[in-house]
Amino acid sequence: xxxxxxxxxxxxxxxxxxxxxxxxxxxxxxxxxxxxxxxxxxxxxxxxxxxxxxxxxxxxxxxxxxxxxxxxxxxxxxxxxxxxxxxxxxxxxxxxxxxxxxxxxxxxxxxxxxxxxxxxxxxxxxxxxxxxxxxxxx
Numbered sequence: 001x002x003x004x005x006x007x008x009x010x011x012x013x014x015x016x017x018x019x020x021x022x023x024x025x026x027x028x029x030x031x032x033x034x035x036x037x038x039x040x041x042x043x044x045x046x047x048x049x050x051x052x053x054x055x056x057x058x059x060x061x062x063x064x065x066x067x068x069x070x071x072x073x074x075x076x077x078x079x080x081x082x083x084x085x086x087x088x089x090x091x092x093x094x095x096x097x098x099x100x101x102x103x104x105x106x107x108x109x110x111x112x113x114x115x116x117x118x119x120x121x122x123x124x125x126x127x128x129x130x131x132x133x134x135x136x137x138x
Contacts (some may be wrong), residue, residue, distance in 0.1 A: 001036075001066045001067065001068065001096075001097055001098065001099065001102075002066065002067065002068065002069075002092055002093075002094065002095055002096070002097065003038075003064070003065070003066050003092070003093040003094040003097045003102065004064070004065055004066070004067065004071075004072060004090055004091065004092055004093060005062065005063070005064045005065075005090070005091050005093050006062075006063050006065070006072075006075065006088060006089070006090040006091075007060065007061070007062045007063075007088065007089050008060075008061055008063075008079060008085050008087065008088035008089075009048075009052070009058035009059065009060055009061075009085065009086045009087045009088070010022065010058065010059040010060075010061065010084050010085055010086065011053075011055070011058075011059070011083065011084055011085075011086060012045050012055060012057040012058055012059050013055075014059070014084060018084075019059065019084075022082070022084045023040070023042075023061070025078075026063070026075070026078075027040065029071075029074060029075055029078060030063075030065055030067065030071065030075065033067060033068075033070060033071040033074055033075075034067065034068075034071070035065050035066060035067030035068075035071045036065060036066040036067065036099060036102045036103070036106075037063065037064070037065045037106070038064045038065060038066065038102050038105045038106045038109060039062070039063070039064040039105075039106070039109045040061070040063050040064075041061065041062040041063070041064075042059075042060075042061050043059075043060035043061065043062060044059065044060065045057050045058070045059050045060075046058065046059075046060055052086045052087055053086055055086070058086055058087070064093070064105075065102075066097055066099065066102040072090055075090075076088065076090065
C-alpha cells in the first residue's frame with residue numbers, strides 16, 4: 001500500500017451543504033476502493049495565485065490516505081468529471097506502508113486535532129474573562 005496526499009480546490013460558491021455532500025462522496029470513493037483516510041484537512045477559502053474558471057478564490061482541502069494506483073485513478077477521474085473541483089494534485093508520500101501504520105497516524109492526527117481544539121477553546125474562554133474584567137474596572 002502506498003501513502004498519498006491529494007490537495008484539491010473546490011468551487012468557493014458551493015453551499016456548505018453541497019460541499020459537505022461532495023466531501024462525503026470523496027470519502028466513499030476512497031473506502032470503496034479499499035483505501036484508508038488518515039487525515040482530511042479542510043483549509044477553507046483562500047485567494048488563488050491566478051484565476052481559475054474566472055474565480056479569484058477557491059476552497060482548499062488536503063487529504064492524506066493510503067491505497068493503490070487504482071484508487072488514485074478513480075479519485076482523479078471523479079475530480080475531472082465534477083464541476084465542484086477546479087484543480088487537484090496528488091503526490092506519493094511513501095511507497096510501502098502498512099495499514100497499521102496508517103491507523104496509528106490517524107489516531108495521532110485525531111489527538112493533535114483535539115489538542116488544538118482544546119487550546120482554541122481555552123484561549124477563547126480566557127479572552128472572554130479578560131473582556132469581562134476589563135469592563136468591570138471601567
